[in-house]
Amino acid sequence: MTADAQRPPQLTPTPHRRSSTLGVLGTYLGPLKWQVMGLAALLLTGVGLNLLLPQLLRRFVDNAKLGAGADPGLLARLAGFYIALAVGVQLMNAGATFVGARVGWTATNRLRADLMAHLLSLDMREHKERTPGEMIERIDGDVTALSNFFSQFAVRVFGAALLLTGALVMFYRVDWRVGLGVTAFTGITLGAMNRVRKLGVEPTRLERESSAKLFSFVEERLSGLDDIRALGAGGHHLNAFLRTQREFFGRSVLSWRRRSVVWQLSMILFAVGYVGVLVAAVGLYAAGSITLGTAFLMYQYMSLVEEPIDQLTQQLQELQKAGASLGRVGEILSLRSAIVDGTRSLPAGPLELEFEDVDFTYTQDEPGIRGVLRGVSFTLPAGQTLGLLGRTGSGKTTLTRLVSRLYDATSGQVRLGGVDVRDVPLKALRGRVAVVTQDVQLFQASVRDNLSFFDASVSDERVEAALREVGLGRWLSRLEHGVRTPLPTGSLSAGEAQLLAFARVILLDPAVIILDEPSSRLDPATEGLLTAAMTRLLAGRTAIIIAHRLDTVARADRILVLGGGEVLEDGVRAELAHLPRGHYAGLLQAGVLDDGEGVLA
Structure with a gap:
């Protein structure tokens, strides 16, 4: 693990x-x-x-x-x-x-x-x-x-x-x-x-x-x-x-x-x-x-x-x-639950994300255990995209979980729009922060129920519009009963499942989006379709993309490299690409994102 x-x-x-x-x-x-x-x-x-x-x-x-x-x-x-x-x-x-x-x-x-x-x-x-x-x-x-x-x-x-x-x-x-x-x-x-x-x-x-x-x-x-x-x-x-x-x-x-x-x-x-x-x-x-x-x-x-x-x-x-x-x-x-609801509201529109001296460990009651995150600090301006790089176990996924409050930071602050996420009601926070993982969960239900999570107040027209926006219009036209067609488990390819996950996010219309390497298992043709959908999805929103492939973060405004739970490098992508002896520059020169003990060590 x-x-x-x-x-x-x-x-x-x-x-x-x-x-x-x-x-x-x-x-x-x-x-x-x-x-x-x-x-x-x-x-x-x-x-x-x-x-x-x-x-x-x-x-x-x-x-x-x-x-x-x-x-x-x-x-x-x-x-x-x-x-x-x-x-x-x-x-x-x-x-x-x-x-x-x-x-x-x-x-x-x-x-x-x-x-x-x-x-x-x-x-x-x-x-x-x-x-x-x-x-x-x-x-x-x-x-x-x-x-x-x-x-x-x-x-x-x-x-x-x-x-x-x-x-x-x-x-x-x-x-x-x-x-x-x-x-x-x-x-x-x-x-x-x-x-x-x-x-x-x-x-x-x-x-x-x-x-x-x-x-x-x-x-x-x-x-x-x-x-x-x-x-x-x-x-x-x-x-x-x-x-x-x-x-x-x-x-x-x-x-x-x-x-x-x-x-x-x-x-x-x-x-x-x-x-x-x-x-x-x-x-x-x-x-x-x-x-x-x-x-x-x-x-x-x-x-x-x-x-x-x-x-x-x-x-x-x-x-x-x-x-x-x-x-x-x-x-x-x-x-x-150790996570308690807050009472403050988040401001409207895209939100700035800020980590201030954040520490996190899963075993707070055991002294001497090395934290997963230690002293993490960075700022992601509203409407910009952050490419998050690092070896397996560096703390990438843990960092993003703190944003949506699946866990709370052991110390330090995570702020959205200037508001500590611990002060925001969970329902309101998760209505503004959307997460798309590599393993998209689909239910044995209709297409609309899979996208709306069984919310009857979401109209069929909104579901159809979301599917067309992510490039699934032709796929939708082939369904016998439209968005009311049952969606058996395992009936979709990995690319179609990811596009459905994007459509879910569009229905939610969040201010912050977290993507966990959405294109890591796709062929080039499907990846091109997904890239176009991702571009439309991220427009005007604050986003974090956890990357295992360098081309995934080619559209990012900023890059943050994690190593051993600490920030190794943080800055504007274009500047870091030309930084001598920099971590991101070294990755670009190698042409791959090393997942072992190499470039990021």
Whole structure:
């Protein structure tokens, strides 16, 4: 890895209120309060009907026990009422499930969007140290686990708690001793399950981590598929994939076993609970304290105690998954970028660029580390073009990243139009500074979306005009649906991709343009077309061109040569070209830009 690509400053994790379960629920369920209230109404109604059903059964059993003295009309009415209430319970449950799923997915979709925006706002360090596959797992895999929890949490946990409370109250109405015994049983059961629940949290976290590692592995290998095939390394990478898959499988099995302890314990405890209730019911009936219908009622209410505890048990397992995912999401949300927005505005028109005694290092917390840039000072007048030369690792790319504030200088100042870039809001700064790299990123989307970055406010006419301005008018005319034509990845040549990147810059209309050797991989014919487009692009704008070929900086007004992070030479191009023993003059005499230890040493 070159010095230009070393990692940026470390981010400082800070506490974040959304890193706790209650914080997430409050933040993302709060705006949906009316839907949550509707959900609560459905749950309360469903619970009330559920508690009423055993009462109807008791009356039915007690009347049916009378034999010939039973009232057939009353029995028919009780049966019909029971069926109607049972249907009502199912309708309430279905409605609560639908509203709960809607609330849960709406809330977690907001979380997913916030997480994506937060990742995009972070310093470059996380994006250097974490692979795209891992980031995808954080945004999609972890948040999906949370969405499953959110969509069922209110329905199952809140509804189960209501039903459990109601069933316990009914036991007290039958006999306070039975009610007290069932309450003690419920407390012991919930306490025991809560203790064993913690056994699954850490294995679940490790399972999610291995899942992220698996996603990361697949993403990296797919990205390097051409190299893997060309070097015949398919077998090696397949073996590595199997090792990664084996680790994920092992952790998944361990996690499932630990989580299953909860429901296994529940089954054992409820076997004991049912026996206890049946013994109590038989004893009270034999003593003449209750009727047969009431004894049957006690058994029914015990099933109403079992049902919510079963629901709570299942949700405890979901809570384990959600807790592990929430912790991983919280780690990302707790990261804070060292780059802070400013409040000042940049002046209109082309901007003067000034570096004043700028130092920069990627490892500020490690003393003794040699800086990438040291004491860099130069001034680029507004509307002029600077040719930036230097060996690999000299700090060229790092210097340009300071202009757009991908990083901030360790010391010194970078000014645009007389304003320190740290005092300018990031969005405003990056709206005035455009960067075109050698590796142009294209998306599987339409031409207009690739140029406008999915900004619907940009008209098709503006996109078409930008394409014609960079010389892609004939190419545009061949597209079946014009700028609305899908642009499959890999369908363009390197030259066409660079021209599309120029068109992006024209749509942005910046004051400062940074070009990272746009013509380094092009044939002469395509380079001529690109040169013409570049001339139109740079007209009237301040520009920096990172050059690896001397003809690229032939149009530059000024030349700056970097070496070892320091300015070796800076001045007007025409003057430096005739400077005896000068670095730039030596390059011209050699006819090449030495990338080793030669001319620029």
